[in-house]
Every structure is written in structure tokens, then in C-alpha cells.
Amino acid sequence: xxxxxxxxxxxxxxxxxxxxxxxxxxxxxxxxxxxxxxxxxxxxxxxxxxxxxxxxxxxx
Numbered sequence: 001x002x003x004x005x006x007x008x009x010x011x012x013x014x015x016x017x018x019x020x021x022x023x024x025x026x027x028x029x030x031x032x033x034x035x036x037x038x039x040x041x042x043x044x045x046x047x048x049x050x051x052x053x054x055x056x057x058x059x060x
Contacts, residue, residue: 010056024055033058 007013017024017038025047026034036058039047 014052024050024052026050
């Protein structure tokens with residue numbers, strides 16, 4: 001059975017992603033920041049790996 005939970009807590013998000021071997025990433029756009037993604041597999045050409053600090057700067 002699947003479960004949904006909503007959170008904006010940075011530590012909870014990072015822990016959840018890392019427990020599932022995910023990496024923070026972004027799709028760059030013309031605007032500021034970009035579209036945030038979590039990369040769980042083979043990196044895609046459109047995804048740019050980023051550090052957690054940048055991920056949460058865009059997130060907030």
C-alpha cells in the first residue's frame with residue numbers, strides 16, 4: 001500500500017531522497033532557478049545534478 005506525506009522540512013526531504021538513492025537535480029529554464037527534480041536512476045540529458053544547498057535555495 002502506498003502512502004503520501006506532505007512536508008517542506010529540508011532534513012526530511014533529504015533523508016527520504018537519500019534512503020532511496022536519489023540525487024537532487026534541476027532542469028534549467030530561462031527563468032531564475034529551474035524546475036526541481038529528484039534523479040533516481042540513470043542521469044538524463046535534461047537533468048543537471050546540483051548540491052542540496054542549491055536545491056533548497058530554489059525550493060524555498
